[in-house]
Amino acid sequence: MENFTFYSPTFFAFGKDTENEAGEYVKRFGGTKVLIHYGGKSAKSSGLLDRVEASLTKEGIPFVSLGGVKPNPRSGLVYEGIELCKKEGVDFVLAVGGGSVIDSSKAIAAGVLYDGDFWDFYSGKPIEEALPVGTILTIAAAGSEGSPDSVITKEEGMFKRGASGNAIRPRFSILNPALTQTLPAYQSAAGITDIMAHLYERYLTNTKEVEVTDRLIEALLLTMKHEGPRVIADPNNYEARANIMWAGMMAHNNSCGVGRSQDWNSHNIEHEFSALYDCAHGAGLAVTMPAVFKYVMKHDVMRFAKVAVRVWGCQMDFDHPEVTALEGIEAFRSFLISIGMPKNFEELGTKEEDIPKLVEVLCRGDGRDGNIYGFVKLNEEDCANIYRMML
Ligand code: NZQ
Ligand code: ZN
Numbered sequence: 001m002e003n004f005t006f007y008s009p010t011f012f013a014f015g016k017d018t019e020n021e022a023g024e025y026v027k028r029f030g031g032t033k034v035l036i037h038y039g040g041k042s043a044k045s046s047g048l049l050d051r052v053e054a055s056l057t058k059e060g061i062p063f064v065s066l067g068g069v070k071p072n073p074r075s076g077l078v079y080e081g082i083e084l085c086k087k088e089g090v091d092f093v094l095a096v097g098g099g100s101v102i103d104s105s106k107a108i109a110a111g112v113l114y115d116g117d118f119w120d121f122y123s124g125k126p127i128e129e130a131l132p133v134g135t136i137l138t139i140a141a142a143g144s145e146g147s148p149d150s151v152i153t154k155e156e157g158m159f160k161r162g163a164s165g166n167a168i169r170p171r172f173s174i175l176n177p178a179l180t181q182t183l184p185a186y187q188s189a190a191g192i193t194d195i196m197a198h199l200y201e202r203y204l205t206n207t208k209e210v211e212v213t214d215r216l217i218e219a220l221l222l223t224m225k226h227e228g229p230r231v232i233a234d235p236n237n238y239e240a241r242a243n244i245m246w247a248g249m250m251a252h253n254n255s256c257g258v259g260r261s262q263d264w265n266s267h268n269i270e271h272e273f274s275a276l277y278d279c280a281h282g283a284g285l286a287v288t289m290p291a292v293f294k295y296v297m298k299h300d301v302m303r304f305a306k307v308a309v310r311v312w313g314c315q316m317d318f319d320h321p322e323v324t325a326l327e328g329i330e331a332f333r334s335f336l337i338s339i340g341m342p343k344n345f346e347e348l349g350t351k352e353e354d355i356p357k358l359v360e361v362l363c364r365g366d367g368r369d370g371n372i373y374g375f376v377k378l379n380e381e382d383c384a385n386i387y388r389m390m391l
Contacts, residue, residue, distance in 0.1 A: 023059035031092025081108035099142025106150035126175035127165025141191030143252025158273035177241035190282025194370040204263035265374035286341035
């Protein structure tokens with residue numbers, strides 16, 4: 001295991017009706033003037049925003065609101081949010097929504113305290129200072145409610161890039177599984193896929209002897225394998241929603257990723273899809289992961305065979321471990337298709353003729369050196385081959 005530091009200061013309030021405590025938590029974490037940041041219509045139509053506003057008002061906390069965050073959030077609204085916070089003297093950003101809303105909130109929170117262009121953080125500058133952020137999560141997926149990360153798309157060039165820093169870890173996150181019961185099945189499935197991707201990206205490591213995190217990841221993957229289909233079959237299954245919601249947080253606050261190298265090539269390859277075609281991040285990952293895994297499998301075939309046996313119930317073939325490894329990848333792919341995820345480029349809405357453009361932005365965009373680095377280093381030709389495997 002490698003040396004590591006781990007700082008995860010988020011306060012979690014989990015369970016039914018916990019959104020009504022938002023005002024209390026904002027006060028506890030020092031907010032005196034709040035920006036409520038939200039998305040399209042779901043938080044409004046469900047009455048969630050009204051309840052959150054009532055909770056702030058009950059605590060005597062003034063607020064301003066900024067809605068309109070789109071999935072795969074854009075830089076334009078971030079600039080608007082930064083200006084609004086400066087003008088209104090906001091000292092706390094409250095995200096009401098999914099990963100997109102939370103990421104946009106984190107970007108605003110970092111941008112308000114920074115004199116330069118907030119995009120600097122998405123070009124590699126670590127975030128060291130930010131306004132405090134709180135979240136009320138409405139979809140189990142991105143794990144942004146417990147992570148130090150934010151992913152934004154720059155409209156000029158359509159670069160989708162991430163920024164990171166402990167300063168943007170939420171001070172508190174309110175997780176009420178009942179709020180996720182209104183999700184369309186496709187969004188629930190995309191969320192399940194993203195959570196499993198966060199687990200696989202950590203499982204694919206070059207670090208030896210990391211049994212504790214291997215076992216944690218396997219346990220969470222088994223949980224998703226069990227609970228995912230239950231939520232798709234019955235969207236109102238509170239207990240299954242609850243298990244998925246906490247698994248989503250555990251998958252990405254990095255408690256399963258400490259002390260080990262991680263992959264993230266599937267995420268990098270997918271981000272070009274969701275930037276260019278505006279598809280759901282999880283749906284893009286469903287098509288990306290099996291192709292990437294098959295392409296890099298030989299790098300450590302026993303690792304793929306291990307997850308095949310321990311999670312997907314495959315029989316170990318000691319003479320031909322690559323057969324077991326492949327069976328595990330196919331079992332994962334079948335699982336994703338069974339919950340309603342796309343299986344190829346066409347179903348995702350992507351086009352073969354765009355492959356050169358996807359590769360160019362992926363490997364050269366925003367100052368990259370022609371490679372992406374993870375479990376295996378991939379060059380432009382590798383990435384083009386992987387995109388072609390998804391046809
Ligand atoms: O805008 P509204 O109307 O709320 O609709 C949203 C949106 O259309 C809808 N939705 C959310 N909660 C709902 C609901 N609809 C009905 N009922 C509810 N309770 O769902 C749609 C998707 O929402 P979004 O926030 O985009 O989903 P998600 O949480 O999957 O976030 C995706 C974004 O997170 C990034 C992705 O790249 C993508 O941009 N990621 C962020 C990470 C992080 N910060 O740590 C890590 C991830 O790997 C990921 O890259
Ligand atoms: Zn993800």
